[in-house]
Each structure stands twice: as C-alpha cells, then as structure tokens.
C-alpha cells in the first residue's frame with residue numbers, strides 16, 4: 647500500500663524491529679554496523695559514515711552504550727530504506743560525488759536520488775551530500791531572472807515537470823519560498839494527472855503536493871495561460887498598424903503581423919495552458935518575425951523583453967503566493 651507523505655521528518659518508527667532482509671547491494675560482509683530502515687538491513691563501515699555525519703556519530707555512540715561482548719552493532723532509522731540505499735551508495739563510494747556535473751544527461755541522478763540526498767543529507771547533517779544536491783536543484787529551479795531566461799531546460803535532465811512536486815516539498819522543508827515558487831510554476835506546466843495523484847517512487851511510495859500547494863496550482867494554471875496570451879497580444883498587435891514594408895518584397899510588416907495572428911489562432915501550442923515566459927523559438931512565428939523590417943523587429947524584441955520581465959515581477963501574484971524575497975527586475979531591462 648503506497649504511503650503518502652510530504653517530508654521525511656514526519657516519519658516515526660514506533661516499534662523498531664530486526665532487519666527482515668539484508669540489502670542486496672549495500673551489504674559489506676566486513677562492515678562494522680548494520681543500519682535498519684523499514685526492515686531492510688544495510689551493513690556498512692561505521693567510521694566512514696561517522697566522518698560524514700555528526701548525527702550518525704551520536705547515534706552510533708548511543709547504540710554502543712551498555713553494549714558488551716561481540717554482538718553486532720545495529721542502529722534503527724525511521725526513514726525510507728529507498729532513500730538510505732541511495733545515500734549509502736554515495737557515502738560508501740571512495741569519493742563523494744553525486745554525478746551532478748561533468749556527466750552525460752543519462753548519468754545525472756534521478757529525482758528520486760536527489761530528493762533522498764536532500765532529505766537524509768539535511769536530517770543527518772551529511773553536509774557534502776546535502777549542499778551539492780540543494781545547489782543542483784537551485785541551479786535549475788533558479789529564482790534569478792537572468793539565469794532563468796538563459797537556461798534551455800527548466801528541470802534537471804532526468805526530471806519530469808511533475809517531479810517538481812518533490813522540489814516544492816523540499817522547499818517547504820527548508821523554508822525556501824523563492825524555490826517553492828519556481829517549483830510550483832513548473833508544477834503548473836505539466837499536464838500529467840500525477841500532479842493530483844502524486845509521483846510514485848521505485849518502491850511504490852507516493853509523494854503528493856500538500857492540499858494548500860495543490861490549491862495554488864489549481865487557481866494559478868488558468869491565470870498563467872491568460873497572462874501568456876495577453877503578453878503575446880501585447881507583443882504582436884502593435885504590428886497590425888505598421889505602415890512599413892517588410893524585408894520580404896511585396897509583403898508589409900502588417901501582412902506579417904496578420905499571419906502571426908493567424909498562427910496564434912491555429913497553433914495549439916500557444917493556446918495550451920502554460921508558461922507566461924514561452925518565446926516563439928522554433929515556431930512559424932519566429933520565421934515570420936524575421937521577415938519584419940529592422941525597426942519593427944527591434945520594437946517587437948523590446949516589447950517581448952518587457953512582457954517577460956513584467957510577467958516575472960507578477961509571478962508571485964499570478965501564483966497567489968506572496969513572496970517578499972522575490973527578486974524583481976527592471977521592466978525596461
């Protein structure tokens with residue numbers, strides 16, 4: 647039965663039990679401690695873990711108290727065994743690298759791995775892992791306009807838009823409101839029904855948005871679409887009055903503008919729910935804009951930039967989420 651949860655700190659293991667099974671992967675025969683999570687035992691080297699986590703050092707010390715003889719040191723942890731497998735895999739490797747940089751897209755970590763690094767890294771103060779993973783998330787869900795505008799993709803290579811659910815919950819966990827706002831924006835761009843039902847991890851556990859965050863997305867989605875359409879119209883409609891000749895012979899800027907309006911009617915991409923920051927890249931509209939005279943092209947580009955900047959400043963209001971830390975930009979660039 648899947649368990650719905652928001653963050654790992656909610657978990658409480660009431661009656662610790664012995665390991666029912668040894669993990670197939672993280673089990674070192676000559677290990678010095680067995681960590682047990684959800685009935686799965688991980689046999690690892692105590693010294694290596696203690697070096698990386700002050701919290702585990704304390705737990706090992708407590709487990710050691712009053713212990714006599716040669717029995718195995720066993721420490722029960724009230725967390726997901728899936729999360730611990732991901733974290734221990736990294737902690738037990740020779741160098742703590744999360745494959746976040748200098749990796750091909752398929753070598754980068756999955757959302758499930760990154761979330762495990764953040765949750766357990768934070769809770770057990772495994773700083774090398776926690777800091778790298780947070781920096782990685784923030785480099786994509788980045789609340790800096792210039793960075794955001796320059797990036798080609800909005801999520802790490804192996805994330806889907808709906809995986810932003812986990813980022814929203816991490817932002818709540820770390821009280822990072824700009825990060826939550828960016829992640830909620832990405833949640834609004836998915837048409838996956840998992841936004842409502844939650845994302846399922848490899849062990850069947852499901853993570854959902856909190857009812858409050860789901861309600862924000864529900865209200866924001868149509869507002870974002872309206873904002874996008876309004877911004878496109880503000881960019882294009884002044885061209886309809888252009889008296890000038892375009893660079894294409896016998897085809898005025900006004901004619902190009904009419905074709906663009908036609909494209910807006912027929913191209914479903916521009917009518918779908920979504921992103922107020924979407925440009926015209928790769929569309930018929932981009933090709934039509936190239937045919938404009940130099941003056942119209944410059945004025946269109948200026949309106950485009952202004953609309954994007956205005957939408958950025960409006961984002962907290964559009965998402966219905968006041969965010970005093972939000973960094974506004976100068977509308978005129």
Ligand SMILES: [Zn+2]
Nearest residue numbers: 890899939942
């Ligand atoms: Zn013109």
